[in-house]
Amino acid sequence: MSEQTIQIIDHGTGGVVDAILHDELDALALIEAEKAWGPYRIEATRRLIKNGAPPDEQPQHWHWNWEKKSSDLNLLAYRGIGIECEGHMQGLMLLRTAGTIATLNPDVGKSLVYVPYIESAPWNTKALEPHPRFGGIGIRLFEAAVRVSMAEGYKGRLGLHSLPQAERFYRDICKMQDCGLDAKNPENLRYFELTHDASSTFLKEA
Amino acid sequence: MIDEMNKDRGWLKKMAAAEDNSPISVGGLAAELGAPSPDEPLLLKAIAPAFAKLVELARRANHLTVEELAEKANIEITELLAIESGGSLDLEPRTVFQIAKTLKLPGPKLLMLSGLAKAKSVDFDEAAVRFAAHSKGVEELSQEEHEALEEFVRYLGEG
Numbered sequence: 576m577s578e579q580t581i582q583i584i585d586h587g588t589g590g591v592v593d594a595i596l597h598d599e600l601d602a603l604a605l606i607e608a609e610k611a612w613g614p615y616r617i618e619a620t621r622r623l624i625k626n627g628a629p630p631d632e633q634p635q636h637w638h639w640n641w642e643k644k645s646s647d648l649n650l651l652a653y654r655g656i657g658i659e660c661e662g663h664m665q666g667l668m669l670l671r672t673a674g675t676i677a678t679l680n681p682d683v684g685k686s687l688v689y690v691p692y693i694e695s696a697p698w699n700t701k702a703l704e705p706h707p708r709f710g711g712i713g714i715r716l717f718e719a720a721v722r723v724s725m726a727e728g729y730k731g732r733l734g735l736h737s738l739p740q741a742e743r744f745y746r747d748i749c750k751m752q753d754c755g756l757d758a759k760n761p762e763n764l765r766y767f768e769l770t771h772d773a774s775s776t777f778l779k780e781a
Numbered sequence: 782m783i784d785e786m787n788k789d790r791g792w793l794k795k796m797a798a799a800e801d802n803s804p805i806s807v808g809g810l811a812a813e814l815g816a817p818s819p820d821e822p823l824l825l826k827a828i829a830p831a832f833a834k835l836v837e838l839a840r841r842a843n844h845l846t847v848e849e850l851a852e853k854a855n856i857e858i859t860e861l862l863a864i865e866s867g868g869s870l871d872l873e874p875r876t877v878f879q880i881a882k883t884l885k886l887p888g889p890k891l892l893m894l895s896g897l898a899k900a901k902s903v904d905f906d907e908a909a910v911r912f913a914a915h916s917k918g919v920e921e922l923s924q925e926e927h928e929a930l931e932e933f934v935r936y937l938g939e940g
Contacts, residue, residue, distance in 0.1 A: 581786045584797045591790050598783050617858060669810065691809030701802040711797030713805035715786070722783040740804040748799045764808045781787040 583660060584710035592660065592709070598719060600655030600667075608657060608664040612697050619703040653691075656719050658712060666712035668693040670720060672727050675734055679752055679768050687732035687768070688724040693717075702740075717749050718781055721774050731774020736764040750777060831909035831933075832894040833867040838930045839884040840865075854879040864895075872897060890937040908936050 577599045585592040656668040668690065675689035695712040697703045724731045736757060737745045742765060745751045751767040760766065769777070787793070840850045847865070851858040856876050864872070864880075877895045881888040894909055912933040 577782045579786060582788070582790060582793055584794065591793060596786060671809075689809060690807055693805055693807055695802070695805060699802060700804065702804060707802040710802055711793055711800060713800045713803075714793075714796040716805070718786060719783065722786070726783045736808045738804065738806040738808055741806050744800060744803055744805050748796065760808070762808045781789075781792060 581658070581715060583658065583665065583712060583715060586707055586710055594658050594660035594665065594709075596715070596719060597655070597657040597659060598723065600657045605655035605657060605667050605669065609667055609694070611664070612694075615697045616703065619697055623703075654723065656716060656723070658715055660709060664696060665699055665709050666693075666695045666716050668716045668720065670723055672723070672729075677732050677734070677768060677770070678754060678766075679770050682732055682770050685729070685732060687729050687734050688720060688727060690720055690733060690735040693720075693735075713744060714748065718777075721769065721777060721781075724774065725778075730771040731769065731778065732771055733769040733774070735767055736760050736762070737767050738764065742767075830867055831912050832891075832896070833865050834912065835886070835891075835894060835930070835933065836861075836880060836884070837865045838926060839886060839934070842927070842930060843884060850880070850883060854883040856880065886934065887937045894937075908933060 578595050578597050580593050581596045582591040583594045584590075652671055652673065654670045654672055656670065657664045658666040669692040671689045671691055673686070675687055677683055677685045677687045693713070693716055696708075699707045699709050699712050701707055720733055721731050724733055733751070735745065735751075742753070745767045746753050749767075749769070750773055751769045752773070754766040754768055756763060757766040840847070843850075845853070847861055848858060851861045854861075854876075856879050860872070860876055861880075864876075872895055874892060874897055877892050877897060878888045880886070881891040890905075893905065912929055
């Protein structure tokens with residue numbers, strides 16, 4: 576396992592706070608951490624229902640109890656990333672570092688890192704928690720994904736299928752190119768890709 | 782081992798403010814774990830609204846809240862929310878049977894409607910789509926919704 580100290584935003588103080596970035600997290604450990612978020616999600620769901628939020632306005636990923644099917648995963652094909660602070664995982668991500676090919680010029684046909692799973696802890700998500708505990712989790716995980724792509728020799732190339740509620744994040748903040756609805760995606764999601772050039776720009780600013 | 786992460790606090794604050802604790806979820810893992818075969822998405826898309834509507838209307842007809850039905854059926858509230866919003870990805874047969882039992886709906890037919898079992902006839906798909914098209918998302922069941930629900934439940938109970 577490899578780790579380094581990073582900073583994230585502490586909304587309690589308004590400043591930054593040290594956290595640990597685990598960049599070679601065992602996938603089973605990641606699944607365990609994700610399971611620990613479950614009770615908080617359920618409580619947050621109850622609160623939202625009591626406040627009258629209709630189901631279609633609630634975060635789309637709540638139902639994704641993928642731990643149930645973790646036995647179907649070839650875990651060796653994935654690399655786990657986690658951000659830990661105050662003894663809890665604040666954000667988690669899985670990366671697949673083989674088998675996905677870039678679709679955008681001039682990178683067409685070259686391998687990239689695919690992001691099949693990325694989440695902030697429920698207490699860091701505004702849709703669930705009116706006063707999120709920590710901030711910057713998404714951008715830190717994204718930065719880590721770009722750096723993994725660099726370390727793997729894929730020159731920062733990344734690909735992912737964004738859920739509709741997250742499209743703004745990937746398009747406007749991460750500067751990924753929106754490749755449109757992917758007809759091959761069973762959930763009919765939009766595919767986003769980060770080219771080598773765009774990743775270089777991102778890292779220069781980062 | 783990856784390179785050192787950015788230490789610039791100004792950049793972090795700027796980017797975190799832009800992110801604003803908004804959702805970052807992606808859908809890749811769902812597709813990798815539960816990917817339907819290439820010819821299934823259209824069928825699932827056609828039937829999913831009927832399943833969602835049937836569960837919602839039958840719950841309301843039984844005067845149950847989402848929380849109450851989840852508790853009675855002993856299923857996760859998140860699963861039920863996902864079902865009613867038409868977005869559940871990893872339904873377990875047990876969940877469907879628990880809902881069927883609690884709402885007094887025919888379990889095997891509900892399983893077909895959920896997409897977990899294949900429908901045996903075109904009639905079934907057509908009835909499901911017709912039912913979905915007749916229902917609307919209002920608080921109280923309208924007369925039209927009552928009739929659509931009753932007709933569809935009657936159809937499910939046949940044969």
